[in-house]
Amino acid sequence: MSKLREQSFDWILCGIFFSVLIVGWFIKVAATPANSFGEVDWFDINSPVGMQTYWTIACILVFMSVMLIEKKFWNIFSLPIYLGSLALLLAVVLFGTEINGSKSWLSLGGFSLQPSEIAKFATCLSISNFLANPSVKLDNFRSIVISITVILAPVILILLQPDMGSALVFFAFFIILFRNGVSIWPFVTVILLGAVFILTLSFSVYSTLAFLLLTLMVVFASQFKFTRYWLLSIFLLSIANVVCFYNDLHLLILVFDICIALVFAFLSVKEGQLKLVSIVSAVFIGLASLSYTTSFAFNNILKPHQQDRLNVWLHPEKCDPRGSLYNVILSKMAISSGGVTGKGYMEGTLTKLNYVPEHTTDFIFCIVGEEQGFIGSLVILSIFLIMIMRIFYVAEKSNIRFVTNFGFGLASILFFHVFINIGMTIGLVPVIGIPLPFISYGGSSLLGFSLMFAVFLNISGKGY
Numbered sequence: 001m002s003k004l005r006e007q008s009f010d011w012i013l014c015g016i017f018f019s020v021l022i023v024g025w026f027i028k029v030a031a032t033p034a035n036s037f038g039e040v041d042w043f044d045i046n047s048p049v050g051m052q053t054y055w056t057i058a059c060i061l062v063f064m065s066v067m068l069i070e071k072k073f074w075n076i077f078s079l080p081i082y083l084g085s086l087a088l089l090l091a092v093v094l095f096g097t098e099i100n101g102s103k104s105w106l107s108l109g110g111f112s113l114q115p116s117e118i119a120k121f122a123t124c125l126s127i128s129n130f131l132a133n134p135s136v137k138l139d140n141f142r143s144i145v146i147s148i149t150v151i152l153a154p155v156i157l158i159l160l161q162p163d164m165g166s167a168l169v170f171f172a173f174f175i176i177l178f179r180n181g182v183s184i185w186p187f188v189t190v191i192l193l194g195a196v197f198i199l200t201l202s203f204s205v206y207s208t209l210a211f212l213l214l215t216l217m218v219v220f221a222s223q224f225k226f227t228r229y230w231l232l233s234i235f236l237l238s239i240a241n242v243v244c245f246y247n248d249l250h251l252l253i254l255v256f257d258i259c260i261a262l263v264f265a266f267l268s269v270k271e272g273q274l275k276l277v278s279i280v281s282a283v284f285i286g287l288a289s290l291s292y293t294t295s296f297a298f299n300n301i302l303k304p305h306q307q308d309r310l311n312v313w314l315h316p317e318k319c320d321p322r323g324s325l326y327n328v329i330l331s332k333m334a335i336s337s338g339g340v341t342g343k344g345y346m347e348g349t350l351t352k353l354n355y356v357p358e359h360t361t362d363f364i365f366c367i368v369g370e371e372q373g374f375i376g377s378l379v380i381l382s383i384f385l386i387m388i389m390r391i392f393y394v395a396e397k398s399n400i401r402f403v404t405n406f407g408f409g410l411a412s413i414l415f416f417h418v419f420i421n422i423g424m425t426i427g428l429v430p431v432i433g434i435p436l437p438f439i440s441y442g443g444s445s446l447l448g449f450s451l452m453f454a455v456f457l458n459i460s461g462k463g464y
Helices: 002-006 011-030 048-067 078-095 115-132 141-159 164-179 185-202 205-221 227-246 250-270 274-300 304-314 326-337 365-397 401-425 443-459
Strands: 097-099 102-108 111-113
Touching (some): 011 048, 011 365, 011 443, 078 102, 078 115, 102 115, 115 141, 115 401, 115 443, 141 164, 164 401, 185 304, 227 250, 326 365, 326 401, 365 443
């Protein structure tokens, strides 16, 4: 224990970790059918809360153990840990237990383990160590390919389960690549592609093409003399687009937009902007093709239940309120019923009586909203925000690349989980089924995040 006392690490971050761990346990207790705190079976391993109690104790023991491990251990064994996690993911595909249509679990005696949660830690560790190597430069094609492979290898194995939600989380690790000097343009491209995808599904191919054409005109107009007058004309054209779309004159206004865009392109070429016209036109053709492909895939390739998931997010009016929309409706009702101050601890009715499906896992934030109200929800969000910002601060302050990389990976994946999970409960993002860190039921997630947190505190201390 003397080594633990001598260990220098961020005590503020340590305090935040134990705070959210304890708060999470109390929220799990509130999710039980018990009517009072005294009725809860805290240490009964056969009860949900009892199991979570033991998982919480296990996480504390893991945390203490990691603090006693030599810091360089994580560098030296990052690759074996990563390969071990891939082996576990492969074992899930071959021998896993199917739960809710996804083979994501390994049953070990009376316990179930979700290897994808451990793989998050292993991938963050491995990619952080690889990029910390002085010989690795991300302006080198080979280094970029290896980095992307390290991130995508577990994604492929998880998709075979299939578990789309867990697979998407791994894309948060691309933030580490950005931090290490990868050009921002791939990220801008992804955002642009996502915007076109959402626009197409939210409105139509016609409206997306009109938006792209108007954007194209703005780019061209920015190169002209008297730019403000050209932009004013585009603004007036935008109003005409809205009026025409409202009156179902989609094709007419689209043809008009194409003609005007061609005029702008011709004027740009006359101004000597041939290269600009070529690049912007190629981007427009690519995005227009994506828009059409998105619409075609949604209507002809996706299965009805997959369409429902997107419609719940973008077109709830098209969904069955007693079917695919039921979870989100009840989730919003539970959160709104809490008002400003909430109904009180363990006094939630919609959640405690199981009206909200999956209220202990994916939709556990409903319990916070119903019992603690707006103020309690704001406190939980503030704790997570402070935690993530503190990790970024500690990581950026370190002069060791491995520590900085791991911190950015941890903060990014925490943000992704918190944003998606809470966004699901209020209908802000699609329901993809990922847990709220330290709060949702599940030992694998709790253990995985605790391990990542403990390792970061361990390696970010002095004496590396």
